[in-house]
Amino acid sequence: MSTVRVLAGTRKGAFILTSDGKRKNWQVSGPHFAGWEIYHLKGSPVDKNRLYASQSSGWFGQVVQRSDDGGRTWSTAGNTFAYDGVAGTHQWYDGTPHPWEFKRVWHLEPSLTDPDTVYAGAEDAALFRSTDGAATWQELSGLRKHGSGPDWQPGAGGMCLHTILLDPLNALRIYIAISAAGAFRSDDGGQSWKPINKGLVSNFMPNPTAEVGHCVHHVAMHPSRPSVLFMQKHWDVMRSDDAGESWQEVSGNLPTDFGFVIDVHAHEPETLYVVPIKSDSEHFPPEGKLRVYRSRTGGHEWEALTRGLPQSDCYLNVLRDAMAVDTLDECGVYFGTTGGQVYASADAGDNWTPIVRDLPAVLSVEVQTLP
């Protein structure tokens, strides 16, 4: 029987949650790297025992960890993230130029074909790649230097490159997203980049339809159809059917179109999941009810999924990298909360159960489906 391994990064360490394919009984391993912020950990799709973890601390900076045995043991990898050439400036919150400064790695995306190749999305926004198992990192500086970089500015969480999507059908195509700059695409393996933000409207910007400056929170795709993208923006849930060349709003009947996570069912490319969150600044579920919303129509029409989720007095958040799906026949959906719960649904969202209830605030959730 298959095994499911959930990788949870939290404010105070990493946790690895495993179950058989029934997804009823879970074993909890952790905290790994106790006391450190684990923004993200993720496994290689071609070597499922190869895991990478981003470990950071306001005191001690950035560390990268690597495991070759599915997270039982770890070893430190390279942590030199040097911007290529003169780092230059981006905009500060007040619009003044501010020097680019490396702070941490938000997201690690292992290659679809090579376990030793992994991409890192950094704050201040930049994309790095390692081809030696995370021993050394090189910036793909065509992104930061393509022209609009001086106009990027941080969102409330910092100027982070938080989303990296590798196209399974086109090895040269990469999508990334930055808060608050927008989405970008490379069609040459990361050497050159273009903004892909036409159709996004952000009313907090002086020019709401500007080419860059949008606070994209997360982007998701289905691997069978990688030119169809779904985006949770600061406000608005968006969809692109042409690899990001244009976007249309699909927020439909959501109770609020603000949120952080968005993901796609493993076997139904038009089935989406979001968790609407109230804004500005409140950043908790509307009416104190934790509801996942599912669309089976690629957006526009959404249904609330509430069974097993708290429906009163719930004031937590679900952060942008904290939702994932497994690939079992009946798709499992998982998300983590800032209240320390990791919820799982073994039936595509109809029913939810907390795997764990009392972890530190969850920053990220990834899932591996193991044979």
Place this chain on the structure above:
Amino acid sequence: MIRVILPHHLRTLAQVGGEITLEVPGPVTARTVLDALESRYPMLRGTIRDHQTRQRRPFLRFFACAEDWSHESPDAALPAAVAEGEEPFLILGAIAGG
């Protein structure tokens, strides 16, 4: 031998128990102590001082013989008691955060 005491999280990262002892060739300064420390424990590179600038990370401080050496030149000679191994070189994390 030079004695060095690390903050808890760096001891965990370096997989060491209590105090570390190091051979430091030449003059004993904050820079040469940290060079020797990072040479023996490469996983500590970047966690105490910046990779490029070699500046002390802002939430860390250095103490020797009950005196704050955080703002001294990294090339200043540390007290003889540290150089002779009678007193440790302390690396402390600021009390901050949650």
